[in-house]
Amino acid sequence: MKQKTPALTDGDNAVLQAPTPEAIRALARRLKRANTPGMQLLNLVGGTADGLFGKLPKPVRAHLETATLSALELAFDGAARGRRTVKGTTWLSRAVTSGLGAAGGAGGLPTALAELPVTTTVLLHAIQNVAEEYGFDPEREDIRKACIQVFAAAGPLETDDGADLGFLATRTTLTGATLNGIIARVAPRLSVVLGQKLAAQTVPILGAVAGAITNYAYTAYYQDMAHVSFGMLRLAEDSDQSFDQLKELLRAEMKR
Numbered sequence: 601m602k603q604k605t606p607a608l609t610d611g612d613n614a615v616l617q618a619p620t621p622e623a624i625r626a627l628a629r630r631l632k633r634a635n636t637p638g639m640q641l642l643n644l645v646g647g648t649a650d651g652l653f654g655k656l657p658k659p660v661r662a663h664l665e666t667a668t669l670s671a672l673e674l675a676f677d678g679a680a681r682g683r684r685t686v687k688g689t690t691w692l693s694r695a696v697t698s699g700l701g702a703a704g705g706a707g708g709l710p711t712a713l714a715e716l717p718v719t720t721t722v723l724l725h726a727i728q729n730v731a732e733e734y735g736f737d738p739e740r741e742d743i744r745k746a747c748i749q750v751f752a753a754a755g756p757l758e759t760d761d762g763a764d765l766g767f768l769a770t771r772t773t774l775t776g777a778t779l780n781g782i783i784a785r786v787a788p789r790l791s792v793v794l795g796q797k798l799a800a801q802t803v804p805i806l807g808a809v810a811g812a813i814t815n816y817a818y819t820a821y822y823q824d825m826a827h828v829s830f831g832m833l834r835l836a837e838d839s840d841q842s843f844d845q846l847k848e849l850l851r852a853e854m855k856r
Contacts (some may be wrong), residue, residue, distance in 0.1 A: 607684035611696055620839045624846065627831050628853035634824040637817035638756025641800060642809070649757040653792065661707065661795065668791035671717040672748065672783045675724045675789075712801040718796060719815055723822050724748075730826035734834045745774040750829050751786045755793030756821035765851060767825060770843040 653661070727747045728738040737742045746769065753767040774782070801816045832850065835842040 612740055620835060620841065620846070620849075621803070621832070623835055624849045624853050627828050628823050629852055630856075631850075631854060633829050634821050635756055635758070637813075637820055639759075639799075641757070641813050641817050649755075649759075651795045651802075652757075654793045655802070656795060656799050657709075660713070664795050665788055667713070667716065668720075668794055669783065669787040671720040671794075672724075672751070672787055672790070674717045675721040675772060676744075676748070676779075677720060678782070679741070690855040692840075709798065709802045712798050716798070719818075720794075722750075723819060726819055726823050730823055731830050734830040736833070741779070742771045742774045745777060745779055746829060746833065747784050748786055749774065750784050750822060750826050751790045751793075753822070753825040755777070755790075755796065756817045757793070757796045767841075768829055768847055770836070791855040 609793075615791070656664075697799050721850075724747060727750050730744055731738050731747055737743065738745075738747060750767060754764055797814050797818060799808045803810050832843065832846055835841075836845050
């Protein structure tokens with residue numbers, strides 16, 4: 601029988617050796633709290649995520665998906681190189697993206713757009729670091745795809761009860777897909793999420809502040825989603841339950 605005590609992180613400094621039910625509860629707690637910083641940001645800048653997105657110029661909204669696709673492709677190469685030269689941590693990633701967000705927001709929409717691929721690279725780097733924490737090799741093809749798949753999560757500015765677990769994918773599912781195919785599938789959803797970030801960064805007066813807070817919220821959110829994603833993958837490998845069974849357990853826990 602497989603081992604039933606996988607290592608799961610339930611905080612930035614605590615690693616739990618927990619049986620499956622406790623591990624699922626830990627992942628559910630992380631998933632439930634993931635949106636809090638983003639919603640606090642909305643309270644700061646005012647309005648809703650949809651309202652912010654609608655304030656972007658039409659040409660920007662029209663080309664945002666293409667820009668996101670390009671940013672993901674650049675990020676994948678950049679994050680892989682960055683991992684080999686710099687070993688990131690949770691707080692380092694958040695500090696770097698916060699600084700980038702402040703710089704991007706200070707100059708309004710043009711600098712915010714220019715900052716987009718750099719921030720996406722740091723976000724992906726942070727996701728890869730989480731994968732490594734759970735004992736996965738970020739250079740493996742299926743794990744590379746799983747890192748991109750994390751971006752399919754709703755986003756920190758979305759009103760979400762955590763019931764949408766579509767960003768979770770089994771390694772067997774990822775094995776049957778191409779990397780370009782996953783990037784193309786994730787890009788449309790991520791473009792809306794990044795559009796909300798861009799809009800928040802262009803809020804008059806608050807641009808630099810909103811940019812720093814937005815990027816901090818986004819980094820924290822995707823790190824949490826990565827913990828849930830790779831925590832589930834680790835459970836599926838180390839327990840005697842299938843990924844689908846574990847996913848249903850997580851869904852049930854989210855409803856409590």
